[in-house]
């Protein structure tokens with residue numbers, strides 16, 4: 366894989382599609398939006414046509430019902446009743462159209478959100494890291510909400526407005542082409558200026574969406590890191606950061622609203638000019654006998670019908686730009702290829718049993734970063750316990766992430782039972798290799814829920830048995846509600862050591878062939894230390910275990926130690942052998958031993 370491809374695939378795509386292109390792609394991704402659209406459009410046509418009934422009725426009543434100064438009551442009554450029925454039917458069409466539109470847009474938006482969330486999970490950890498978590502979440506929540514506002518109101522208004530403009534224009538031309546020319550002449554400059562104006566609005570709303578993402582990222586980070594913020598007394602600094610993000614968002618919103626607000630008085634002004642022109646010329650034409658009084662009055666009604674879509678157009682434009690900006694950000698997620706992709710059906714399914722792992726000349730660098738692993742070649746025999754040691758930043762965690770395929774190597778290959786990891790189906794891989802990170806994330810729920818995460822089909826008895834096998838029953842009995850004890854958000858109701866116990870029990874229940882442990886560095890009390898050692902022994906027994914070791918005892922107990930330095934394996938062998946050699950491991954051992962003596 367070239368570094369260029371690497372860079373491209375680990376960055377969320379920046380959308381440079383046109384507004385229409387974005388809209389089209391958005392509709393393609395959520396076909397639910399189009400379900401029943403034809404019927405909705407038919408209803409929209411009726412709802413729009415109904416709007417010209419009142420002007421026509423007014424014209425008929427004046428020109429025919431009031432001819433010669435004597436009201437023709439039967440005709441007027443008939444016209445009024447017909448008009449009322451037509452208005453009622455129009456309202457019914459409007460209602461049905463709204464219901465249908467809400468139904469299809471809600472299901473389109475739900476599927477868009479679902480696809481967005483799923484795709485965020487498909488992206489590699491590297492790609493996820495390119496965007497702050499809060500901003501990533503905003504792409505599938507508030508950005509989708511912007512689309513919803515437009516799709517449920519703006520989109521409909523576009524349809525109705527275009528229809529209304531056309532119907533009013535045609536009827537105006539029928540009643541008096543001279544007056545129609547006056548109206549069109551007044552509005553023409555506005556229509557010509559519209560595309561340029563739209564570009565300004567688009568730019569302003571893209572900024573608004575970005576600032577919203579920044580604001581959500583700042584807020585979510587400060588909530589997640591609240592303990593650190595309090596510990597360092599940096600509440601004021603954090604508040605200033607959030608205030609700055611809120612302020613930037615407010616400024617972007619105000620800037621966008623200012624542009625939009627500019628159009629209201631302009632349309633009003635042009636509308637007033639058009640009405641004045643029509644009244645002046647209309648009276649002239651009326652005196653000359655070219656237009657009847659009824660047609661002139663109806664024409665004034667039609668002008669209102671003509672102006673109102675132009676006025677709503679600015680609001681719709683506002684929503685449309687907001688929606689396009691939101692859609693671009695959602696598509697930015699959806700169109701970013703899952704760089705660490707599951708080969709799916711076409712992939713290899715590895716049979717369960719003892720596992721061999723081989724790194725063949727593996728190199729890796731993070732996007733925009735220097736190489737952190739250089740030509741790493743190593744074979745791990747089945748059922749051996751390996752300790753990976755090295756100075757901080759030497760590449761141990763990177764090695765582990767490549768082994769679990771959280772990332773792919775930049776060069777070289779990682780093989781499991783002879784198969785390239787990239788060709789192995791995720792379901793098979795996750796069954797065979799499980800990683801226990803330093804601070805295994807616990808979900809808000811009971812202890813049992815969190816342990817069962819390793820094997821969803823496990824019963825409470827299975828969990829109980831696993832706890833016994835790991836020697837954890839005494840700990841479980843000491844808990845207020847045993848397996849039903851709630852762990853709190855992120856497991857915060859448990860101590861760090863207890864969280865590690867849960868993470869180990871979870872991995873034990875998952876029963877992988879290869880277990881990767883990123884040993885926790887946090888100090889725990891002696892009783893938990895003993896339990897952890899017992900559980901670790903139980904969980905690694907009989908399987909291949911690779912531990913990123915921060916403790917001397919782990920390295921001593923391992924069958925083999927891999928020593929990393931500056932992204933290379935510089936030593937390899939059992940502890941007893943390595944410690945006698947003059948090298949990195951002996952130095953590490955010396956510093957571990959002196960730390961143990963002083964503690």
Ligand SMILES: Nc1ncnc2c1ncn2[C@@H]1O[C@H](COP(=O)(O)OP(=O)(O)OP(=O)(O)O)[C@@H](O)[C@H]1O
Pocket residue numbers: 494731732734737755756757758759760761762763764
């Ligand atoms: N997401 C990342 N983006 C960019 N660089 C990274 C990233 N993660 C790690 N690195 C860099 O890669 C190098 C190796 O890091 P790695 O986490 O593999 O080291 P380690 O040996 O596990 O360190 P430790 O013992 O402190 O956990 C370091 O220089 C680190 O700064």
